Amino acid sequence: MREPVLSYKDIRVSFATEFGDVDAVKGVSFDVMPGEVVAVVGESGSGKSVTSSTAMGLLPENATVHGEVLLEGRSVLNMSTAERRRLRGADISMVFQEPMTALNPVLRVSDQLIEALQVHDVAFGAEALERSIELLERVGIPDARTRIRQYPHQFSGGQRQRIVIAMAIACGPKVIIADEPTTALDVTVQAEILDLLRELKEELNTGILLITHNMGVVADMADRVVVMLNGEVVETGPVTKILSHPEHPYTRRLLAAMPLLRAAGDPSLEPERVSVTERADASADGLAPNGTTNGFSGDGAAGAASVAPPALQAKDVALEYKFRRRATRVVHDLNFTVQPGEIMGLVGESGSGKSTVAKAVLGLLDVAEGELRVRGMNMPALPSKERKTLKREIGVVFQDPAASLDPRFPIGDIITEPMVVHKEGDKNSRMARARELLDAVRLPSSVLNRYPHELSGGQRQRISIARALTLNPTLLIADEPTSALDVSVQAAVLDLFSELQQHYGFACLFVSHDLAVVDALAHKVMVMQNGRTVEQGTTDQVLRHAKESYTQQLLAAAPVPDPEVQARRRTERQRLLAALA
Amino acid sequence: MSETHRPEARGEPIDSTITPAGESTKKVEEASLLADAWRSLRKNPWFIISAVLLVLFLGMAIFPQLFTNTDPRECLLGRSRQSPSAEHWFGTDVQGCDYYSRVIHGARNSIAVGFIVAIGTFIIAVVLGLVAGYFGSWVDAVISRITDMVFAVPYILGALVFLNVLESRGVREVAFVLIIFMWPTMTRLMRGSVISVVNSEFVLAARALGAGPITIMRRHILPNSLGPVIGYATVFTGIIIGAEATLTFLGVGLQLPAISWGLQLSDAQPFLQTVPHLLLFPVIFVGLTVFAFMTMGDAIRDALDPKSKK
Numbered sequence: 001m002r003e004p005v006l007s008y009k010d011i012r013v014s015f016a017t018e019f020g021d022v023d024a025v026k027g028v029s030f031d032v033m034p035g036e037v038v039a040v041v042g043e044s045g046s047g048k049s050v051t052s053s054t055a056m057g058l059l060p061e062n063a064t065v066h067g068e069v070l071l072e073g074r075s076v077l078n079m080s081t082a083e084r085r086r087l088r089g090a091d092i093s094m095v096f097q098e099p100m101t102a103l104n105p106v107l108r109v110s111d112q113l114i115e116a117l118q119v120h121d122v123a124f125g126a127e128a129l130e131r132s133i134e135l136l137e138r139v140g141i142p143d144a145r146t147r148i149r150q151y152p153h154q155f156s157g158g159q160r161q162r163i164v165i166a167m168a169i170a171c172g173p174k175v176i177i178a179d180e181p182t183t184a185l186d187v188t189v190q191a192e193i194l195d196l197l198r199e200l201k202e203e204l205n206t207g208i209l210l211i212t213h214n215m216g217v218v219a220d221m222a223d224r225v226v227v228m229l230n231g232e233v234v235e236t237g238p239v240t241k242i243l244s245h246p247e248h249p250y251t252r253r254l255l256a257a258m259p260l261l262r263a264a265g266d267p268s269l270e271p272e273r274v275s276v277t278e279r280a281d282a283s284a285d286g287l288a289p290n291g292t293t294n295g296f297s298g299d300g301a302a303g304a305a306s307v308a309p310p311a312l313q314a315k316d317v318a319l320e321y322k323f324r325r326r327a328t329r330v331v332h333d334l335n336f337t338v339q340p341g342e343i344m345g346l347v348g349e350s351g352s353g354k355s356t357v358a359k360a361v362l363g364l365l366d367v368a369e370g371e372l373r374v375r376g377m378n379m380p381a382l383p384s385k386e387r388k389t390l391k392r393e394i395g396v397v398f399q400d401p402a403a404s405l406d407p408r409f410p411i412g413d414i415i416t417e418p419m420v421v422h423k424e425g426d427k428n429s430r431m432a433r434a435r436e437l438l439d440a441v442r443l444p445s446s447v448l449n450r451y452p453h454e455l456s457g458g459q460r461q462r463i464s465i466a467r468a469l470t471l472n473p474t475l476l477i478a479d480e481p482t483s484a485l486d487v488s489v490q491a492a493v494l495d496l497f498s499e500l501q502q503h504y505g506f507a508c509l510f511v512s513h514d515l516a517v518v519d520a521l522a523h524k525v526m527v528m529q530n531g532r533t534v535e536q537g538t539t540d541q542v543l544r545h546a547k548e549s550y551t552q553q554l555l556a557a558a559p560v561p562d563p564e565v566q567a568r569r570r571t572e573r574q575r576l577l578a579a580l581a
Numbered sequence: 582m583s584e585t586h587r588p589e590a591r592g593e594p595i596d597s598t599i600t601p602a603g604e605s606t607k608k609v610e611e612a613s614l615l616a617d618a619w620r621s622l623r624k625n626p627w628f629i630i631s632a633v634l635l636v637l638f639l640g641m642a643i644f645p646q647l648f649t650n651t652d653p654r655e656c657l658l659g660r661s662r663q664s665p666s667a668e669h670w671f672g673t674d675v676q677g678c679d680y681y682s683r684v685i686h687g688a689r690n691s692i693a694v695g696f697i698v699a700i701g702t703f704i705i706a707v708v709l710g711l712v713a714g715y716f717g718s719w720v721d722a723v724i725s726r727i728t729d730m731v732f733a734v735p736y737i738l739g740a741l742v743f744l745n746v747l748e749s750r751g752v753r754e755v756a757f758v759l760i761i762f763m764w765p766t767m768t769r770l771m772r773g774s775v776i777s778v779v780n781s782e783f784v785l786a787a788r789a790l791g792a793g794p795i796t797i798m799r800r801h802i803l804p805n806s807l808g809p810v811i812g813y814a815t816v817f818t819g820i821i822i823g824a825e826a827t828l829t830f831l832g833v834g835l836q837l838p839a840i841s842w843g844l845q846l847s848d849a850q851p852f853l854q855t856v857p858h859l860l861l862f863p864v865i866f867v868g869l870t871v872f873a874f875m876t877m878g879d880a881i882r883d884a885l886d887p888k889s890k891k
Contacts, residue, residue: 362789391791404782408804417800421792467786477789 003073004031005207006055006092006175011067013050013059013231024050026231027067032175032207039210039222039239041254043486044457047231048211052177055092057084072174090120093168097180099160103152109136109163110148116170135166139196157350158189162196169200175207182217186349187513191557191573194220213487215258216559219243219566227251239563257491258561259516261543309376311475311507312338312361317370319353319360319531329368330356331531338524340474343501343508345518345539347554348528354511357528358479361509362396363387375474392422395468395506399480401460405452411438411463412448418470437466440503441496458489465497469504476501476508482517494520515558519543527551549580618808618884628880634873638866641688651682653840662856671862675848683840684862690752690841692870695822697756702764703814707807709764710771711798714806715779725772732765736824737831744833755834759821770813774806781805812882819874826867842867 013025025047032038040048053059055069055076069076071091076084096102104112113132117123123131129148136144139162141155152160161181168176178197182190198221201208210221218225218239225242227235227250235248246252319331331353338344348354359365360372367380374390382390395418398404405414415437416430425433435445441462452460461481468476481497482490498521501508512518518525519539526536527550535548546552556573560566622628641648656678665672671680713724739762740755747754778784779802787797828834829843830850837844842863849859 362785363791364785364788388791391789394789396786396789398782398786400782404786406783406801406805417787417792418790421787421790421796464786 002033004070005034005072006209007031007070008051008054009068009070011051011054011065011069013047013054013066014064015060016062016064021064024063024231028228028231028233029067030226030233030236032209034174034207035201035205036224037201037208037210037222038224038226039212039218040226040228041212041215041218042228043213043254043488045230046228048228049179051228052179052209052211055175055177056088056094057081086120089116089173090171091173092175092177093171093173095161095164095168095176095178095181098184099157099164100152102164103160105152108149108151109155113148113163113167113170116167120171122171131170132166135170136163138169138200139163139166140192141166156189157185158192161185161189161193165193165196165200169204169206172204173206175209177209177211179211180213181210183212183214187515188349188553188557190217191220191559191570194559195570197221214559215243215255215487215561216566219561219563220559220570227254243561243563253488255561257488259487259491259494259514259520260560261516261519261555261558263544308340310337310373311340311342311375312336312509313371313373313376314357315371315373317357317360317372318368319356319365320368321356321365327368329531331360334370334533336526336533336536338475338507338509340507341505342524343510343522345522345525346509346511346528347513347515347518347525349513349554351530352528353531354528355479356531358477358509358511361475361477362394363391388422392418392471393474395471395473395476397461397464397468397476397478397481400484401457401464402452402484404464405460405467407452410449410451411455414452414463415467415470418467422471424471433470434466437469440469440500441466456489457485458493461485461489461493462496465493465500469500469506472504473506476506477511478508479511480513481510483512483514490517497521515543515554527554549576552576553580618881621884622880625880625884627876628884631873631876631880634869635877638688638692638870638873641685642692643689645682645686645689648685649679649682651679653678653682653686654838655679662852662859664856665858672856672858674845674859675852680859680862683845684842684866686840687842687845687863688866688870690835690839691822691825691843691867693752694756694759694825695818695870695874697752698759698763698821699814699818701756701760702767702817703810705760705764706767706771706810707803709768710810711775711802711806713768714772714775715794715798715802717776717779721772724768728765728768731762732769734762736762737827740824740828741831741833744828750834750836751839752835755825755828759824759828763817763821763824767810767813767817771806771810774809775802778802778805808885809882812878812885814878815881816875816878819871819878822867822874823871826863 007030009029011025011028012023014021014023028047028051030038030040040052042048050059050063054065054067055071057076059065065077067077071087076087079087103109110129110132113135114128117128117131122128133144133148136148141147141159141162147155152163155163165181176197181197182193185193194217197208200206208221210217212218222239225235225237225239226233227242227248229250235242235246235251242251243255246255314334314336317331317334318329319334320327320329322328334357336344346354346357356365360367361374361379363379371378372380375393377386377390379387379390409417412431412434415434419425419430419433424430431448434448438445438447443459443462443466447455447459447463452463455463461484464481478497482493485493494517501521510518510522522539524537525539525542527534527542527548529550534550535542535546542551543555546555553573553576556569556576560569656676658677660669660673661675661677663669663673663677669679669681671684674680674683709724709728713721736759740758743758743761744750744755784797784801787801792800825834825841826843826846829841830847832847834843835841845863846860846867849856849863852859
């Protein structure tokens with residue numbers, strides 16, 4: 001029987017706050033064997049990060065820890081501060097979520113790596129530099145010898161995370177604690193980082209404690225899984241068992257909530273999804289918008305009787321950001337059409353320009369070139385008064401529900417704000433509308449007098465959606481509306497979203513990096529890369545019969561929560577990448 | 582979403598934990614700027630100490646007769662420079678006036694200067710900071726550069742130069758000159774505070790809605806950015822009271838026959854060794870007032886800081 005390299009025994013953590021003690025972790029025990037990946041899974045507030053930090057001794061001062069953490073049989077909690085400091089980095093090291101903040105921006109990468117080696121007496125001077133270069137080569141930084149002299153901001157997000165990993169393995173640790181190591185990264189980069197961690201683990205026989213909320217990552221990496229809920233372990237076991245035959249209802253619920261990309265021939269697929277207004281755009285790829293000549297009727301309501309203009313149409317749009325009078329063009333030659341009642345998913349990785357497009361449609365960014373028509377009217381060219389009227393037709397839901405609601409407004413005022421801005425209705429009719437909308441997003445009307453900070457993330461996002469719908473918009477812009485939410489909350493919000501869309505029949509531009517979410521909602525999909533359209537068409541065409549290699553890469557990189565399927569997808573992806581190279 | 586979910590994921594969204602309206606124990610807490618601040622201030626002992634002191638000093642400034650019946654201008658040279666006694670608690674000054682009464686009456690002018698200057702700079706700072714922070718670009722550049730220029734002149738130097746020119750200097754003149762030279766710090770603070778709010782998503786959401794700049798500033802930006810500035814304005818009142826005393830001591834502040842702590846300090850200077858109480862009492866009063874305002878300011882700043890909210 002092997003000895004566990006790291007073991008947690010009945011860990012209890014409580015935080016002293018001004019409202020009394022809060023128990024964050026209530027008796028958690030599990031082991032990590034050498035060369036094993038143990039995934040700790042749970043939603044926010046489950047105590048997964050707090051539990052693992054006890055091994056590093058990095059908890060804030062108001063925390064009290066009970067129980068025992070053993071690192072190769074030595075109790076970490078009984079060590080002196082100095083002993084524990086020697087332990088960090090040498091025997092246990094950490095990989096954080098956000099690689100930019102985990103590296104010091106004013107120090108060269110070489111200095112930071114050499115420091116890690118010197119602090120633990122591994123190597124000094126020129127030898128340390130040589131070792132650092134080897135480490136960078138090991139984690140796959142090309143041209144390591146010259147690039148080691150650069151600063152963190154000169155590397156891409158994925159490369160930065162590789163550097164953080166290089167620092168973590170610098171002293172040959174027995175355990176690496178990886179706290180959401182890929183959450184801040186794009187899906188293709190995530191797949192690469194996971195590949196790297198897997199290789200390193202096999203090579204160095206290090207135990208990895210992987211903290212994540214993504215079941216796909218779990219399926220890809222983990223040997224064993226610990227599922228946590230409210231500071232307690234609800235289920236633990238080998239990854240195949242937990243993901244294929246979960247016993248605890250919470251685990252089942254988590255898995256069920258995870259949106260899935262459906263493969264071609266999935267029985268749940270409808271033959272052909274049709275947009276709500278039954279006016280499925282005949283030209284399926286949307287590149288050739290039909291009948292745009294009647295676009296400038298100037299009167300949307302009267303024109304609606306015959307052929308309604310598209311809810312949103314972009315013609316050769318180019319967008320740029322200006323900084324000190326120098327314009328940087330970030331979106332080029334954009335063409336798309338969203339018909340009334342249709343959801344178009346806009347997919348891409350960070351830097352693809354997808355959020356910029358959303359901003360431009362909202363009128364928050366000037367259009368540099370081309371036409372952006374909302375209900376047939378070219379919005380950027382309208383005089384400001386008409387533009388304001390047209391903005392009534394557009395609702396918006398942002399990514400972060402905590403930031404998108406004014407903390408000083410009660411919920412009722414937040415929801416009715418669009419009516420106040422557009423001087424519509426009186427106090428009573430506004431409140432009636434707010435109640436109606438709260439009902440539509442399934443929140444009790446008692447929240448009218450509450451403030452955003454009293455609600456949970458999912459509830460706040462429902463409020464955002466309610467506010468977006470206040471004026472009955474014909475077009476809704478949703479910019480990553482669920483990516484800040486836990487999966488189970490995300491599932492509920494997406495369900496609600498599609499229900500509301502059926503009911504109110506608005507058209508929607510749904511910006512997301514998550515292909516599975518888009519697959520679940522959208523009628524049409526457009527894939528963007530570096531400010532250009534890569535591929536567009538119906539959801540089925542793009543996500544199941546992708547023509548472009550970039551789309552195929554994106555699809556292949558998204559992990560699925562089934563270890564066997566994921567292993568198969570991994571080899572497929574590697575084959576695809578090899579074929580491209 | 583519908584097709585991808587097994588049914589059990591539907592019925593019970595994990596996050597709906599809102600209790601129904603019938604909930605009675607926890608009353609709905611307001612999150613408005615003031616309600617927020619009041620909740621945390623009530624529990625802060627420093628706030629209570631400073632509030633008691635301020636009420637005392639404000640009482641002195643507004644109703645000095647509550648504290649003394651002696652006329653501060655009733656001066657008999659025959660009782661010049663007496664030590665504190667039962668009859669004259671703080672003794673008498675050079676002119677033979679009752680010193681206790683004079684110190685009490687001195688509160689009005691000192692505190693008046695403090696308030697006028699604090700309110701004046703507050704208004705300038707809020708308006709300029711809001712405009713600079715919200716509009717950015719050249720508007721911000723112009724306002725910021727002007728602010729920097731004024732900021733570069735030490736207020737003591739500026740006040741010395743300007744007040745020296747004036748023939749008669751009362752509360753109004755001193756306050757005016759102090760406002761002219763002391764608004765930049767608070768303006769910078771306001772501008773920074775506005776910039777931190779102006780890019781938040783709720784402001785974007787309001788702009789996307791078609792709300793105009795005035796609406797957005799009034800409804801969203803002002804309430805979310807005033808906190809640190811209000812806190813600083815209170816501390817600032819204390820600083821100004823000190824500044825007034827300094828200027829008067831240097832001979833460019835208020836003039837006799839006005840009664841103020843600065844004048845008393847100035848008059849007491851030659852007798853520091855013989856009758857030290859003439860210096861001691863006004864110093865204690867200036868010190869306590871400044872202390873009270875600063876402590877109050879710190880407490881208010883902490884209370885208004887949204888980050889300190891749980």
